[in-house]
Amino acid sequence: xxxxxxxxxxxxxxxxxxxxxxxxxxxxxxxxxxxxxxxxxxxxxxxxxxxxxxxxxxxxxxxxxxxxxxxxxxxxxxxxxxxxxxxxxxxxxxxxxxxxxxxxxxxxxxxxxxxxxxxxxxxxxxxxxxxxxxxxxxxxxxxxxxxxxxxxxxxxxxxxxxxxxxxxxxxxxxxxxxxxxxxxxxxxxxxxxxxxxxxxxxxxxxxxxxxxxxxxxxxxxxxxxxxxxxxxxxxxxxxxxxxxxxxxxxxxxxxxxxxxxxxxxxxxxxxxxxxxxxxxxxxxxxxxxxxxxxxxxxxxxxxxxxxxxxxxxxxxxxxxxxxxxxxxxxxxxxxxxxxxxxxxxxxxxxxxxxxxxxxxxxxxxxxxxxxxxxxxxxxxxxxxxxxxxxxxxxxxxxxxxxxxxxxxxxxxx
Numbered sequence: 317x318x319x320x321x322x323x324x325x326x327x328x329x330x331x332x333x334x335x336x337x338x339x340x341x342x343x344x345x346x347x348x349x350x351x352x353x354x355x356x357x358x359x360x361x362x363x364x365x366x367x368x369x370x371x372x373x374x375x376x377x378x379x380x381x382x383x384x385x386x387x388x389x390x391x392x393x394x395x396x397x398x399x400x401x402x403x404x405x406x407x408x409x410x411x412x413x414x415x416x417x418x419x420x421x422x423x424x425x426x427x428x429x430x431x432x433x434x435x436x437x438x439x440x441x442x443x444x445x446x447x448x449x450x451x452x453x454x455x456x457x458x459x460x461x462x463x464x465x466x467x468x469x470x471x472x473x474x475x476x477x478x479x480x481x482x483x484x485x486x487x488x489x490x491x492x493x494x495x496x497x498x499x500x501x502x503x504x505x506x507x508x509x510x511x512x513x514x515x516x517x518x519x520x521x522x523x524x525x526x527x528x529x530x531x532x533x534x535x536x537x538x539x540x541x542x543x544x545x546x547x548x549x550x551x552x553x554x555x556x557x558x559x560x561x562x563x564x565x566x567x568x569x570x571x572x573x574x575x576x577x578x579x580x581x582x583x584x585x586x587x588x589x590x591x592x593x594x595x596x597x598x599x600x601x602x603x604x605x606x607x608x609x610x611x612x613x614x615x616x617x618x619x620x621x622x623x624x625x626x627x628x629x630x631x632x633x634x635x636x637x638x639x640x641x642x643x644x645x646x647x648x649x650x651x652x653x654x655x656x657x658x659x660x661x662x663x664x665x666x667x668x669x670x671x672x673x674x675x676x677x678x679x680x681x682x683x684x685x686x687x688x689x690x691x692x693x694x695x696x697x698x699x700x701x702x703x704x705x706x707x708x709x710x711x712x713x714x715x716x717x718x719x720x721x722x723x724x725x726x727x728x729x
Contacts, residue, residue, distance in 0.1 A: 319553050320553050320556050320557050320560060321557075321560075322557075323553055323554050323557030324557040324558075324560045324561040324564070326557070327531075327557055327558050327561035327562075328561055328565070331527060331528075331561070331565065334527075334530070336526060336527070337527050340522075340523045340526050340527055341523065341527075341569075343519075343523075344519050344520060344523045344569075344573060345573070345576070347515075347516070347519050348516060348519075348573050348576050348577050348580075349576070349580065351512040351515065351516055351577065352508075352512070352576075352577050352579075352580025352581055352584070353580055353584070355370060355374065355508060355584075356370050356371040356374050356584050357370060357371070358370050360373060360425075362421045362425060363421055365421045365422065366422070367421050367422040367424075367425035367426075368422070368425055368426070368429070371584070373429060373433075374504070374584050374585060375584075376429060376430070376433050377433045377436065377504055377585075378502060378504055378505075378584075378585055378586050380430075380433040380434040381433075381434060381437075381501055381502035381503070381504060381589070382501065382502045382586065382588055384434055384500065384501060387499055387500055387501060388497040388498065388499055388500060389438070389459060389462065389497045389498045389499075389500050389596070390459035390497040391458050391459030391460065392459070393459060393497075393500065394457060394458045394459050394462070395458070397434075397435045397438065400431050400434075400435070401431060401432070401435070403431075404427065404428065404431040404432075437503060437504070437507070437596070437597070437598070438500070440598050441596070441598065441601050442457060444469075444598065444601055444602075445465055445466060445469050448469045448472060448473065449465065449468060449469055449472065459497055463496055463497070466601075467491070469602075470487070470491070470602070470604065471484075473602065473688070474487065474688065477688055477689065479688060479689070480692075482692065482695075482697065483688065483689070483690050483692075483697060486690065486697045487604045487688065488604075490604040490605060490606055491604040491606075493606040494593055494595060494604070494606045495593070498592075498593050498595055498596050499591070499592050499593060499596070500592070500596055501588070501589040501592055502585075502586055502588045502589040502592075503589045503592055503596055503597045503609065504585040504586070504589075505581045505582065505584075505585035505586050505587045505588075505589070506587065506589065506590075506592075506597055506599075506609040506612075506613060507597050507598060507599060508581055508584075508585055509577070509578070509581050509613065510597065510599040510600075510613075510616070510682045511599070512577070513616060513620065513680065513682060514680045514681050514682070516573065516574070516577060517570070517620045517623070517624065517680040518652065518677065518680060520566075520569060520570050520573060520624055521623075521624060521627045521652045521676065521677065521680075522649065522652065523569070524565070524566045524569070524624060524627055524628050524631060525627070525631050525644075525645055525648035525649060525652065526645055527565070528562045528565065528566070528628055528631045528632055528635065529631055529634070529635050529641040529642075529644040529645045529648065530635070530641040531558050531561075531562050531631075531632050531635050532558065532632060532635040532636040532719070532723050533634075533635040533636075533638050533639060533640055533641040533643070533644050555719070555720050555723055556716075556720070558632070559629075559632065559716050559719060559720070562628050562629075562631070562632045563625050563628050563629060563632075563712075565628070566624045566625045566627065566628035567621055567624065567625050569624075570620065570621045570624040570625075571621060574617060574620075574621075587610075589609055590608060590609050590610035591608045591609070591610070592608060592609050593606075593607075593608055593609075594607055594608065594609060594611075594612045597609065599682050599683065600612060600682075600686075602683075603683075603686050605686045605699070612682070612686075615685060615686070615701050616682045616685055616701075618701075618705070619679045619685045619700075619701050619704065619705065620679060620680055622679070622705050622708050622709075623676035623677070623679035623680060623708075624676070625708075625712075626676045626708050626711070626712075627648075627651070627652065627676045629711075629712060629715045629716070629719075630648065630651055630676075630715070631644060631648045632719055633715055633718060633719050633722070634647050634648060636719045636722040636723040637722055651675075651676075651677075652676070652677050653677070654675075654677075655672055655673075655675040655676075655677040655678045656677060658672045659672045659673060659678065666689070669689060670689060670691065673687060673689070673700060674700065674704045674707065679700070679704060684700060685699070685700050685701040685704075686699050686700065686701060687699070687700055691703045
């Protein structure tokens with residue numbers, strides 16, 4: 317084992333000696349920094365007048381959410397929201413006018429956002445329900461019918477998705493485990509994290525493809541394969557060392573870039589609402605999973621990191637099979653991109669849908685890891701985040717052995 321680790325260290329040195337590695341990692345880092353800071357950069361204008369900065373608005377929203385007097389989505393919360401907004405519109409009448417209000421747009425905007433910021437997320441949840449249900453038939457939303465309307469919305473979604481009666485019953489049981497009324501607070505940080513999680517990990521997957529494509533194919537291109545396979549460890553431990561280096565690189569780089577992103581989110585939006593139910597966030601409103609924000613973040617991160625490692629294994633498999641790293645990179649890009657389009661074509665076939673949504677790129681989507689479609693085994697139902705990692709862990713040794721045999725027995729020219 318010590319020799320494999322030593323050889324893996326040698327493979328790491330080879331990885332970081334390539335200029336392309338540093339260029340790709342720098343691009344991913346720049347993207348990660350921008351994805352965290354981008355929403356807080358720049359100014360907000362109304363009628364051509366600068367009224368605020370996006371950074372200050374983010375800070376205002378964070379402060380408003382962290383200091384709400386009412387921390388539950390109950391009748392009192394909805395009443396406070398309505399009274400606050402009614403008082404603002406009764407006091408101010410220039411917001412929808414072409415004429416600048418007294419004191420200018422900046423002063424007006426500050427008053428408006430102060431009243432609106434605490435309830436912005438709830439307004440989006442209500443808009444999601446109205447969009448799904450096609451209006452509320454004049455019903456006034458309060459702490460009681462909010463949950464009844466959500467149940468109607470979920471029933472409609474389940475029917476449209478053609479879930480089985482067993483799946484629907486399972487989801488209803490899951491929903492019953494969620495404490496009502498929902499706690500409400502600062503979900504802004506988690507919302508921004510979930511929104512950018514998918515593109516961040518797709519960038520990481522591209523980086524993994526470019527960096528690891530030469531792992532085996534580079535030996536062919538440089539005509540070093542004959543020399544490598546003739547060395548003492550070339551046909552056994554060196555191959556395992558390459559696999560260890562490639563998979564660990566994907567794992568550590570994913571975790572590293574995610575930590576950088578989380579630090580940005582914490583600095584701007586905060587992560588204080590970790591114990592809020594995922595349903596108060598727009599990314600989890602359509603889920604019946606009884607978990608809080610932090611638990612869902614850990615679930616999605618675990619699936620994303622495991623999917624990045626699976627991507628690395630596929631890249632190394634292509635590298636071992638092909639004579640050129642460029643071919644491996646091109647096919648790897650197809651592998652990463654394909655599920656984005658295939659999922660739209662797989663809706664008519666349940667098993668095809670389950671297959672497509674179990675591919676690594678699909679696991680980068682927070683909504684996919686807890687999709688409503690479940691795997692049924694012996695009368696028990698499992699979410700994607702429960703059965704897909706098990707499938708990956710079973711595939712890892714299969715792919716590793718296949719890669720080992722492919723490189724060990726390939727024809728040297």
